[in-house]
Amino acid sequence: MRELYSVALSDWAERVNAAAVAAQPFFFLLDFELLEPRLYTESEWREQQLVSFAFPGGEGGVRAQRDAVSLTAHPIPTRRYREAFDLVQSGLQRGDSFLTNLTFATPIDLQGSLEAVYGNVSAKYRVWLPERFVAFSPETFITIDAAGFIRTSPxxxxxxxTPAARSELVNDPKEVAEHATIVDLLRNDLSQVARGVRVSAYRYLRALETHEGGLVQTSSDIGANLPEEWREQLGYTLLRLLPAGSVSGAPKPATLDLIRRAEGEQRGYYCGIAGYYDGRALDTCVLIRFIEQRDQAYYFRSGGGITARSNWASEYAELNAKIRLPA
Ligand SMILES: C=C(O[C@@H]1C=C(C(=O)O)C=C[C@H]1O)C(=O)O
Structure with a gap:
């Protein structure tokens, strides 16, 4: 398996394995295309501040600021969205994919800096890579506890x-089917690296607060047992689970090809993962709810899952509805 990875990725995986075995804390970033793996030691985030992150059980990075931050989006032209959507639809109709996550970068005006966003918003996971991006993600990718129990919550x-939108989400056959597809895909992913895969909670509703009103999402929890010596293989285990099913689709290889053709640009760290190992256990998130800085411009990256039953206008609306700052 290892020879399939680039030198940079194998090197990254070996360094992850070594640090995990040595009980040395580390933080990492992996981009969607797996071209720019990064691994940070404690002094690189504490003293040199090359990256800042705030994870549920972990590090704080810079403290919350009080500066006002806000954003104004300039939605991408519907024509552009429809072209990509139609391309994805033809792949879905051919049966190349049965679920494809289609995303775009929407130009935004940002009042405040990436740092100010990082310091002001609340989210389960926050990550700030200076000059590059800030992410405020609600989504866990996987966690691994000290005993090697691996969990994922797509x-x-x-x-x-709103009550109406909630009940529509819960009852919509398309949403029911999409969710089942993702849970299946992740069960399969976990079974590649662990044993005793089980779903402990299925399709529960979770509220997400934002500056401009709330969003709700449906989630599930899936868990399994890694081999006892899981730390020795941690880097490669993570690579085998990527890209994250919830932000790619199924089946993965053909779907990734469809995404590349439809989106026409790399996602970079958006839809990649970030992880924090505290010396014993690992917590990771999917890098969504993501503001990117390119040259002197800012973009909000967002998207959603498309199936053969999806309609372009509501998918376009979902992409735009996600362009918000959490409270
Ligand atoms: C890629 C994104 O969304 C993904 C797709 C979701 C969906 O289809 O409901 C929800 C969360 C993400 O896993 C994003 O929000 O940017």
């Missing part, structure tokens, strides 16, 4: 947090 299905 989020699939998003709606505004």
């Amino acid at each position: 989020m699939k299905g998003t709606a505004l947090d």
